[in-house]
Amino acid sequence: MAAAHSMDAAQEHSTLPGSVRRRPHVLFVNTRSQLGADVAVHLSIIRHLDPERCQVSLATNRAAEDVDETLRAVEGVKGLRVLLMTMGWEAAYLPPLKRRYLQAAGVLAMGWSLVRLACYVLARGVNVIHSTDRPRDVLLSTVLARLTRRPNVLHMHIKYGPELGRVTEWGVAKATAIIAISDFVKASVVECGFAAEKVHVVHNATDTERFSPERVSPGALRGALGLSADVPLLGIVARLIYWKGHLDLVEALALVRRRIPQAHLAIIGRLDPYSAAFADNVRQKVCELGLEDAVHWVGWSSDPPGVFADLDVVCV
Template sequence: MGRVGDGKPRRDRAAGEAVRVLFVNAKQRPPLGADTWVHAEIMRRIDRERVEVHAACVLESGGEPTPTLRLLREIPDIAIRPINLGRELSGETRLSKVFGVLSLVPALASLVRLALYVRRQRIEVIHTADRPRDAAASVVIGKLTRTPVLVHVHVGYDARWMRGMLRWAIREADGLISISEFVTETLISNGHDADRIHLVLNGIDESRWVPPAGGSGVRAELGIGPDVPVVVTACRLFRAKGVAELVRAVGEVRDLVPDVTLLVAGREMEHGFVDELHHLIGQLGLHGQVLLLGRRDDIVDVMAAADVFAMPSYQEPFGLVYAEAMALGLPVVALDNGGTPEVVRHGLDGLLSPAGDAGALAEHLRRLLVDPDLRHRLGERGRQHVREQLTSDRMAADAADVFERVASGRHLAPAEA
């Protein structure tokens, strides 16, 4: 089947009528991840005079409402449709995966029902994430119903680790939404036509990222004095996030800041990595100065207890957490690669160092920890940058522009030969 603009029938829509968009997200288990949160924010914030929102998700898992359903129920003016694409197979045992494959039988019936829903509701655009199963199912439904499909790409394209199912879906989708220029460049460098790619930078709900009154609760809980310099990082714990490098950098800055404390908030996503961090902390004599907090529900309070936010993540596609830290008025220390420079402006909102330059990373921490005026200056600029450029409202408005272009067929290059 060709792409939009080369023969797909367009559904007639009266001038000024809202575009009917179906968001597909079959995530069943926590943690939901940034992609689910971003798509929910778009659904929540998008102008209902421009876009009519429909959402397909799994309603129950283990007899309980799925986290995705609970999130969607908080959004007004949305039509929720059940979907069943089978069990999530990532992270399961081989035997579990066998039973997961068997669950694909009812998934086929679910696909047919969703395709009928697309026809009945006259859906004009199907939007989904770059989760392999969701993306592939959405493309199949799009082909069955001749409805354009957009895959929202949240990671740099890399065929070396991406599943064949996802590579096929990205290739066959009518268009791609990219979260950063960095992600766009990875797609183009791997042969995807720039005319198919729409840039929609991520954004955050800045009203959620307000420092708590007083701000001393977490410090008191952890036994950290009000004058102790604190660095915080918040991320899923695996090696590419740079937590080990950050621990080493904290060890280096003790020459000028002997009482520096690092708070590490996040859930282990790479088996054995937390044990490695504990070993490293012991090696460097940082017991009591590097605190591994695990997953925290009060992450705003945890981050607000710090003086500096740091996450030297390698090739970060965007970095929502940077924007969240900036909204709290924290200066950011990070790497000058991936999509990070599109969020954090070196010398304006934070300090960026080259990947692998441990000395520069430590020096940036040192500079901020000993200079409260610099921290304040960068923190205020970062807060302003978020207000002006990195909000959920701006993100939703940009997404609405894309949906309107796709629905009218005013996008994309001709079909590939």
């Protein structure tokens, strides 16, 4: 895919007799090294914004290991301009020397991307800058907003707290507005001393057409696992991190199987070097409880509707 899609000529429309107003122009910033659930939510927002009412640009990390998936997710979006830029590399789980090298290179790359984005914001008339709550996203979007004097919106997908780090704390303090995905997330921001009036709850939405049972043919997941339609199948679709509750779920499965011995569990989520240590902990727990034959490691799935169609219980 080309680095940038052609953008429709800016359309103007009247809001009152005799008045003309340009569409607002939103720049989504994504520095992430992987396409996580939060980024997927933002890509869904981009796909569903009305191009007649809102102009959209997306600056996304060329160095992400799954950048092609990100580009496919927004392919064909009318009027969208995609800016591919190098915004840093994932270095947290690398040996110390290589980690320091990539971190230094990432700072230089992000600095150059910041200059390019600032020029783009001013030249293209961007009105609002939007990013996730992750530190690298927060840093770039906040500095960009302050350089260009544009409003900055941070989208909070997790509970806010000091453990998120000083960069996120600084970004939240400087943000023009914060979108929280739940009342719980909003409360966590407000409880840390930030103004309630700038935190707005917007729940994550679901594309009901894509996930309509009438449009999905079940059986693919169960076929791959060798399970018939009458086998009780639980499943979790999530990143392999502690906070998603995989360990609790495995312990719960052991209790369930005391009453329903034929119950199985499917773990759907990307297996990568960043989650390897936690995945090993989950595997150890599976072995301790004697559940090796009942737990299935599915890995990444590009067909969530098909996965959900085969699950009797979706665990969140």
